[in-house]
Amino acid sequence: MSLTTFFTEFVKLLNVQTIFNCLWATGFGIIVGMLPGLTATMGVALLTGLTFRFASEQVVVILISVYVGAIYGGSRSAILLNIPGTPANAATCIDGNPLARAGKAGYAIGLATTSSAIGTFIGLVALAVFSPMLGRIALSFKSWEFFTLAIFGIVICGNLTAPKDPLKGWVAGLLGLLLSQIGQESIGAYPRFTFGSIQLSGGLSLIPVLVGTYGVSEIIGVMKMPVDYTVSTKVERVVPKLSDVFGYWRTILRSGLIGVIVGAIPGVGEDTAAWISYDFAKRRSKKPEEFGHGSYEGLIASETGNNACIGGAIIPVLTLAIPGSAPAAVLLAAMWLHGIRPGPLLPIEQPAFIGTVTAIFMLSTIAMTLLGLSFVRPMVKVLQVPRTILMPIIFTLCAVGSFAINGRLFDVYLMLIFGVIGYFMRSNDFPAAPLVLGFILGPMADDNLRRALVLRSGSLAPFFTRPICQVLWALTLFVIISRSPIPGMIQSLFKRRESRA
Amino acid sequence: MRRSDMVSGSIIIVVAAFFGIMSLSMPWHASEWGVYAAPGLVPLILSILLLSCGLVLILRAKLDKAHYDRMERLNAEVPACGGEDESDAASTRSSDKSNLNEWQRILLTIGIAGAYVLVLGRMPYMLATGLFVLAFILAFRGGSVVKAAITAVATAILVWFVFAKIFLVTLP
Numbered sequence: 188m189s190l191t192t193f194f195t196e197f198v199k200l201l202n203v204q205t206i207f208n209c210l211w212a213t214g215f216g217i218i219v220g221m222l223p224g225l226t227a228t229m230g231v232a233l234l235t236g237l238t239f240r241f242a243s244e245q246v247v248v249i250l251i252s253v254y255v256g257a258i259y260g261g262s263r264s265a266i267l268l269n270i271p272g273t274p275a276n277a278a279t280c281i282d283g284n285p286l287a288r289a290g291k292a293g294y295a296i297g298l299a300t301t302s303s304a305i306g307t308f309i310g311l312v313a314l315a316v317f318s319p320m321l322g323r324i325a326l327s328f329k330s331w332e333f334f335t336l337a338i339f340g341i342v343i344c345g346n347l348t349a350p351k352d353p354l355k356g357w358v359a360g361l362l363g364l365l366l367s368q369i370g371q372e373s374i375g376a377y378p379r380f381t382f383g384s385i386q387l388s389g390g391l392s393l394i395p396v397l398v399g400t401y402g403v404s405e406i407i408g409v410m411k412m413p414v415d416y417t418v419s420t421k422v423e424r425v426v427p428k429l430s431d432v433f434g435y436w437r438t439i440l441r442s443g444l445i446g447v448i449v450g451a452i453p454g455v456g457e458d459t460a461a462w463i464s465y466d467f468a469k470r471r472s473k474k475p476e477e478f479g480h481g482s483y484e485g486l487i488a489s490e491t492g493n494n495a496c497i498g499g500a501i502i503p504v505l506t507l508a509i510p511g512s513a514p515a516a517v518l519l520a521a522m523w524l525h526g527i528r529p530g531p532l533l534p535i536e537q538p539a540f541i542g543t544v545t546a547i548f549m550l551s552t553i554a555m556t557l558l559g560l561s562f563v564r565p566m567v568k569v570l571q572v573p574r575t576i577l578m579p580i581i582f583t584l585c586a587v588g589s590f591a592i593n594g595r596l597f598d599v600y601l602m603l604i605f606g607v608i609g610y611f612m613r614s615n616d617f618p619a620a621p622l623v624l625g626f627i628l629g630p631m632a633d634d635n636l637r638r639a640l641v642l643r644s645g646s647l648a649p650f651f652t653r654p655i656c657q658v659l660w661a662l663t664l665f666v667i668i669s670r671s672p673i674p675g676m677i678q679s680l681f682k683r684r685e686s687r688a
Numbered sequence: 689m690r691r692s693d694m695v696s697g698s699i700i701i702v703v704a705a706f707f708g709i710m711s712l713s714m715p716w717h718a719s720e721w722g723v724y725a726a727p728g729l730v731p732l733i734l735s736i737l738l739l740s741c742g743l744v745l746i747l748r749a750k751l752d753k754a755h756y757d758r759m760e761r762l763n764a765e766v767p768a769c770g771g772e773d774e775s776d777a778a779s780t781r782s783s784d785k786s787n788l789n790e791w792q793r794i795l796l797t798i799g800i801a802g803a804y805v806l807v808l809g810r811m812p813y814m815l816a817t818g819l820f821v822l823a824f825i826l827a828f829r830g831g832s833v834v835k836a837a838i839t840a841v842a843t844a845i846l847v848w849f850v851f852a853k854i855f856l857v858t859l860p
Contacts, residue, residue: 575830640724
């Protein structure tokens, strides 16, 4: 993508309606991200339903702005409350909160804002540079590659989103794939698992499932806790010194790069990017002893990493129609709903679209920086609203968002059911991201496996002879073998026998 | 955790078996491409994989005590985050004075939300929303009746106005 395309698309965005939508959506994102329990995925899913009647180009502006705002907004509660606003900001707590306790809350917020802005910028540069390149490779993808890619995505996502117990990540991914099979299939239009219900014949709608899994389950989780929180830290100087930010340019570049790479891996999102960036920064730092005690470098690393991940997560969305993270999955679904068809053919069908998305990123980065540095004290007030008042209001928005797309109450029931399922999954350490990724990739895996078998009269050979498939299978098998619990089980079985003997 | 993994594993096996049996009952030779294009092919493969994962989960809970010891160690190593430290900049307080335990709070949240979802479409949207917010705040003793009523009325009107009039969204 050329710079001219980028500037042309950026200038096109400079109208009152787009700027207004970008500003309120970024502000909404910051608030959603800031409130513990409400995630970026929930914010994007909620607004997908609520803005259903908007023009498609405005919807893309709104959803990207919410996404950017929410990932950044979570740093506020991480710094002020030691509670990450979204999972992406968990690493921010470690150094952000000690800074707040040392009386530098405002300064920590300023540093987080600046590094988030730089991170998002690195992400958008990567999006502009790598999307057309990956797009060209994606044109050579056929059914065999798409099926293998879906399996690879689920295995990698399950492994990285449940690092302590990948088996539970894979279970969540398989469950998502299986649930996506409900409804009429694409080859023979046979209604699968519908039990004669017309509501089920169209399949489970993605937005109610997502709003339930990420929104309602979080509401239940928040209401479970007996205590609330208050902010007692004073917020003073906000704008950071340039030397405090750019003194760590190596950390910024490294974290940005890590964020982009982690983002581009299917389903693996901002939380993983932030942790890996933080870990690398600590290992490479000249002052590792300061990490955990209010290190500027640690805070910068995690916030640059999680925001750079956004651009990375959008790359596979645009080129392969495979989401790089859970909020990107909702963005992909929203694009489908509004008639935009991301995938290998996007550069041919809508050649300017990658440029438009990059320009929207730029606009939302500017909005985030302005809002982040200017409305610090009023926004902190939102954290003081008691959850017993906030949560029912959010639930009503979830219900409206789920209902809005198809206009049927069935989707609101679905939202609640998935909210309960999501809550119990999460409380038993089953991650939600692979479930969502499986739900998105299910139809793709189904269509492409059966199409591939039909094309070669049932031969499985092309799955293992085509070069891209070979690489993907090798990586998939490596992850399964290295992280499978079976060797550990066999080992402990032998130990038990030995001890009995 | 071992017990909860046993329960999760059993549920997964039941779900996978249900989907697997349903897949087998689908037509397998209805199309000209036979079994390769059969609607039950992919769901059956997925069910078998899910069933295997459920079995491994149960077997691990039974056999691999070392795994759970390792998990406990890993959980203990996670850096403090979430307000455990009493000297935190943030202090905790309770906005609800309901004295309910965790399970009661979960069931109450699901119960009130369930009731709201069921009355939607059966009574005017604003009335249902107002009653839901009122019931929620009062059930968790989040404020006085007057405060709860004002919040309920304001929420119902604002949600209706913003979404039905500005966003032009259809309300239940």
